[in-house]
Amino acid sequence: MRVAALAGGTGAAKLLRGLAACVPGDALTIVGNTGDDAEIWGLHVSPDLDTVAYALAGRLDVARGWGLAGDTFRCLEAMAGLGAETWFNLGDRDLATHLHRTRLLRAGVPLSGVTRDLARRLGVAARLLPMSDDRVRTRVRTPGPGGDRWLDFQEYFVRDKALVEALEVVYEGAGSARPAPGVLDAIAGADAVVVCPSNPVTSVGPILAVPGVAEALGATAAPVVAVSPIVGGAPVSGPAGRLMQARGLPVSPAGVAAAYAPWLTALLVDTRDASCAPELGALGVACVPADVVMTDRASEVALARRVLEAAATAGRRR
């Protein structure tokens, strides 16, 4: 069974660990969000790609949900001593990833090539693709005393801890970005497409904003199954609630379904949210109740199985 998965960071990493336990590495293609990539200390950081790669390599700091387990922060301390901004935590071992990536990018290797190289060196069996080799940057408009301000996603999310109001979200550069090599083929050739339980606006949204991706999702014969990142009216983690509001979406499984409605086959929702089935049905989306909150490795695998079962049940769409 060939699976293509659209992925953000922390939430996606959990489900992907589960999927990787169910599907051979060469049958799993992950399309990762790069809209929250950032330049930190002059280095190109791809937080979502790294979180997924580290998770699949068994090296993610699970407690934090980012970075490498057991990492140290000596360079960060020294950067603080030199007056650099240190709100984005780069660990000493983690730094190697960004140094390696930045050097290859400057040498002209596209991000997809760099990502393949890093994944291979980390021992990731699945195929990890950035959504695009072109620069796309998620930016958030927030209110400020002297007028609205546009923040880079990491400024909004990490520096300002997503505490400020989000008025608008845009994906700068998306309009002229091309899907990375393999992205459209993975969607078209999959037996199941999985949308991980990631923020629909700032994790999955940038991927969908790359011209051709939403069209491929609409055209694929594979069922498209998503897992709701919203449980009981609130996100499992992160600022999805505020950002869905900014996008005019209800903060509910129905809001998630609405964001994906044109091409979504089924949405796995928490058993507590099973009552949303009629709402989803009205959008043409099948409602599949499940335990969507992953608290350990066993629940990750169990949810992955449920996702693949839901896809098998839905069958081919055309």
Added chain:
Amino acid sequence: MRVAALAGGTGAAKLLRGLAACVPGDALTIVGNTGDDAEIWGLHVSPDLDTVAYALAGRLDVARGWGLAGDTFRCLEAMAGLGAETWFNLGDRDLATHLHRTRLLRAGVPLSGVTRDLARRLGVAARLLPMSDDRVRTRVRTPGPGGDRWLDFQEYFVRDKALVEALEVVYEGAGSARPAPGVLDAIAGADAVVVCPSNPVTSVGPILAVPGVAEALGATAAPVVAVSPIVGGAPVSGPAGRLMQARGLPVSPAGVAAAYAPWLTALLVDTRDASCAPELGALGVACVPADVVMTDRASEVALARRVLEAAATAGRRR
């Protein structure tokens, strides 16, 4: 007393610590070699400038003679895991210096501005200048099985541990380099110019190769006093012997004096080498016996005092 000092790395750092104890910070200008600068992992590393800055900040790893005391090497280990070359040891805290420098250089700040900024942030009172803001690279021609090879200085010195024969040394880019702002003025306006006990070929040589520097040394009214890095027919440390041979210089205090003869006033030589006085005299250089091997902070200060005394004894040249 205004002092201008020409400096390489480890040996220079010791004498400079001594000089900094004798002269107020704003009266000491150090012109550092950048011919052995290197790009490591995409970062601009200035080994000699850093060794001097760390030493004057009291943070040099004295046992190694490079890097920061107590540094760790987690990033380096991770870089090795990613297949990067790791023969040039960059510590985790040390990395911050190179990240900071690289980012500022890419933003268009000249190396002299970056060096001033780093020195200030590290708490260095003396004025530290790179010899030039322009790129100069010391390269060493070595014999190879398939013909001669040109190595960057760090490849020759660190990677290959200076074990291969040096046939020729060139300072790539020196011909069109300009002295960094302040370099010529410091030499012209000094009461004493000090040439630190550094390798005459690959530490002081690149500085002298920048057009205008040797002329300034010839024209300054200040006495120019050097400390011999050669004691008893061998260098105190490093590959100065082989490199002086490659340059056709005898590996002796007289060889050092010959390299600097056109403008050198006096050379401090080890008391064991006092018999070279006639040879030096023939070159027009006064021979000043001293304990030139610095083994602790007290001997650094003592030697610095001897240097300043020798300069005062020589008096103004014109």
